[in-house]
Amino acid sequence: YVIKADSIKAHVQPTMYGIFFEDINMAADGGVYAELVKNRSFEFGDNLMGWTVHQQNVGKGTVKVIDRTTERPENPHFITLDVTEGTYGLTNEGFRGMGIKQGENYSFSVLARQHASSKVKLLVELVDTKGTVIGHAELNPDDTNWKRYNVKFKATATVEKASLNVWGKHTGSIDLDMISLFPEHTWRNRPGGLRADLVQKLYDLKPGFLRFPGGCIVEGRDLTNRYQWKKSIGDIDKRENIINRWNTEFKHRLTTDYYQTFGLGFMEYFMTAEDIGADPLPILNCGMACQFNTGQLVPMDQLDPYLQDALDLIEFANGSTDTKWGKLRADLGHPKPFNLKLMGVGNEQWGEQYIERWKVFEKAIKSKYPYMKLVSSVGPDPDGSKFDFLNATLRGFHADILDEHYYRAPKWFLDNVKRYDNYDRKGPKIFAGEYAAQSVNGGSPDNKNNWQCAMSEAAFMTGLERNADVVNMASYAPLFAHVEGWQWTPDLIWFDNLRSYGTPNYYVQQQYSVNKGTDVVPITLNNETVTGQDGAFASAVLDGRTHELVIKFINTAKTAHQASFVVKGTKGLKPAGTVTTLQSDNLDAINSLTGDTVSPKKQSIATANNTIKLNLKPYSFSVIRVKLN
Ligand code: AHR
Numbered sequence: 001y002v003i004k005a006d007s008i009k010a011h012v013q014p015t016m017y018g019i020f021f022e023d024i025n026m027a028a029d030g031g032v033y034a035e036l037v038k039n040r041s042f043e044f045g046d047n048l049m050g051w052t053v054h055q056q057n058v059g060k061g062t063v064k065v066i067d068r069t070t071e072r073p074e075n076p077h078f079i080t081l082d083v084t085e086g087t088y089g090l091t092n093e094g095f096r097g098m099g100i101k102q103g104e105n106y107s108f109s110v111l112a113r114q115h116a117s118s119k120v121k122l123l124v125e126l127v128d129t130k131g132t133v134i135g136h137a138e139l140n141p142d143d144t145n146w147k148r149y150n151v152k153f154k155a156t157a158t159v160e161k162a163s164l165n166v167w168g169k170h171t172g173s174i175d176l177d178m179i180s181l182f183p184e185h186t187w188r189n190r191p192g193g194l195r196a197d198l199v200q201k202l203y204d205l206k207p208g209f210l211r212f213p214g215g216c217i218v219e220g221r222d223l224t225n226r227y228q229w230k231k232s233i234g235d236i237d238k239r240e241n242i243i244n245r246w247n248t249e250f251k252h253r254l255t256t257d258y259y260q261t262f263g264l265g266f267m268e269y270f271m272t273a274e275d276i277g278a279d280p281l282p283i284l285n286c287g288m289a290c291q292f293n294t295g296q297l298v299p300m301d302q303l304d305p306y307l308q309d310a311l312d313l314i315e316f317a318n319g320s321t322d323t324k325w326g327k328l329r330a331d332l333g334h335p336k337p338f339n340l341k342l343m344g345v346g347n348e349q350w351g352e353q354y355i356e357r358w359k360v361f362e363k364a365i366k367s368k369y370p371y372m373k374l375v376s377s378v379g380p381d382p383d384g385s386k387f388d389f390l391n392a393t394l395r396g397f398h399a400d401i402l403d404e405h406y407y408r409a410p411k412w413f414l415d416n417v418k419r420y421d422n423y424d425r426k427g428p429k430i431f432a433g434e435y436a437a438q439s440v441n442g443g444s445p446d447n448k449n450n451w452q453c454a455m456s457e458a459a460f461m462t463g464l465e466r467n468a469d470v471v472n473m474a475s476y477a478p479l480f481a482h483v484e485g486w487q488w489t490p491d492l493i494w495f496d497n498l499r500s501y502g503t504p505n506y507y508v509q510q511q512y513s514v515n516k517g518t519d520v521v522p523i524t525l526n527n528e529t530v531t532g533q534d535g536a537f538a539s540a541v542l543d544g545r546t547h548e549l550v551i552k553f554i555n556t557a558k559t560a561h562q563a564s565f566v567v568k569g570t571k572g573l574k575p576a577g578t579v580t581t582l583q584s585d586n587l588d589a590i591n592s593l594t595g596d597t598v599s600p601k602k603q604s605i606a607t608a609n610n611t612i613k614l615n616l617k618p619y620s621f622s623v624i625r626v627k628l629n
């Protein structure tokens with residue numbers, strides 16, 4: 001293989017490899033949002049979803065759900081707990097249980113209001129599956145007006161599926177709402193924050209961007225249940241809960257308890273993006289509900305509120321604190337702008353209806369904020385008629401960035417490594433916004449995050465990298481999945497209530513991201529790009545920051561590959577470098593909560609005469625780094 005280190009073909013954008021976040025598979029509520037109480041504000045389902053009302057030892061009483069829709073339409077329900085004898089109350093089951101860690105402090109909070117002359121005390125207990133108390137605290141609500149009460153306590157055991165008792169002691173009546181329990185230790189230790197282990201996994205990807213909040217949930221099954229960013233910021237008890245678009249998705253994996261509390265809302269997304277060094281990329285509804293569901297459309301003459309949401313979001317993210325929305329950002333604790341440069345208009349929308357609406361968004365956003373780059377959807381069928389229509393039309397309108405999605409067989413990824421070789425270099429940039437190789441087929445619950453899929457993605461990504469002048473962004477999807485509450489496979493990171501693991505696909509994404517370099521240089525075999533000859537796929541970049549050459553090489557063959565990389569156009573190579581390898585002889589190999597089968601292994605390598613000689617194992621993805629003289 002010959003690498004011409006002095007022949008730069010393209011610059012790699014800092015945004016090249018990023019993250020696609022969607023609240024699917026319990027990614028947010030029950031996932032990265034560390035709230036442990038399910039249905040804290042009594043808005044899910046029949047209002048008591050997740051709660052069991054009962055007595056402790058000897059006790060009598062009632063729990064009534066009260067509706068105050070007129071007064072508080074965004075959080076209409078609370079409960080009245082009447083204790084008539086002994087100790088009476090209710091238990092929360094958590095999201096598939098509550099993951100509790102021994103020695104960790106937990107922060108309980110509640111909005112409460114005593115009825116006149118009542119003095120109901122609250123006893124809070126964390127219990128394991130046998131009912132043994134593993135942490136407790138007491139509160140004495142003392143006001144007949146709504147007031148928030150907080151108490152912290154330590155857990156004495158690690159339990160994957162704990163539950164939370166909230167007992168009323170002493171006869172009387174008390175109103176309760178927003179019953180909440182968080183671990184004290186969250187990402188950056190923000191109160192009411194995010195699960196640290198899961199955000200750490202995102203941080204470790206060193207992502208160029210964070211796309212949020214989806215995915216189809218941007219659109220909603222219907223327009224009432226679309227994602228509205230303005231309802232996702234500010235006090236958490238004012239964020240209106242809605243049913244998640246992925247509730248009851250796929251009959252064989254029914255989840256009837258999937259709601260969005262928006263505890264993870266737009267402010268949290270922006271701050272997380274900032275924390276992990278990623279450019280924020282919000283995707284907004286463009287007046288169209290999910291076309292796989294109701295496909296509701298907002299009439300063109302009623303599109304204004306949707307457009308205004310987009311314009312206001314830019315002011316919220318970037319505006320000075322003298323502006324209405326910029327001031328709100330500051331009031332929420334972030335006076336510094338978020339430096340928003342990218343925004344998506346719609347997700348997987350198609351047809352003339354999309355183009356009509358897209359044009360309105362494009363014109364208004366560009367005339368007010370010419371620096372904004374807009375991401376435009378080209379539909380979910382990369383080889384079909386919807387795609388062709390949108391691709392041609394949006395190119396005709398000189399769209400900035402086209403968002404392509406593909407969930408295909410591993411073979412498709414190998415066969416499509418040249419997909420971008422002939423794209424118009426002067427046309428729109430490409431965002432490979434959602435992709436994953438599927439071991440069985442799209443929609444199958446049996447898809448596995450196996451090594452064959454991950455390796456085929458690695459091979460395909462050489463084509464993204466070689467074409468970095470056209471492909472500016474790429475993200476695997478979906479990102480997260482709870483092992484007991486998912487709708488979609490495969491997914492990049494799996495977790496239960498206490499643990500998480502990166503799939504082989506995760507490590508592929510990570511290797512590309514941490515080795516993205518700055519400039520693409522050619523790597524050839526017999527003067528041809530390396531796109532599958534004898535099962536080999538390769539790309540090469542220079543890293544201008546470290547003055548290194550980085551070669552990515554995928555050997556998809558079942559035999560080892562003796563490779564010799566001759567580097568031309570350089571004063572020479574340093575005598576030593578490294579190779580990091582992901583490999584398994586077993587194409588079905590997967591990682592799990594109990595350990596990784598496929599994970600990066602780093603070794604030193606030697607160079608001589610501007611040449612690197614390596615024995616590349618069967619079914620392997622290698623990243624070679626060597627400093628240039
Ligand atoms: O990633 C899962 C779903 O796939 C996304 O919500 C949607 O955009 C695509 O169809």
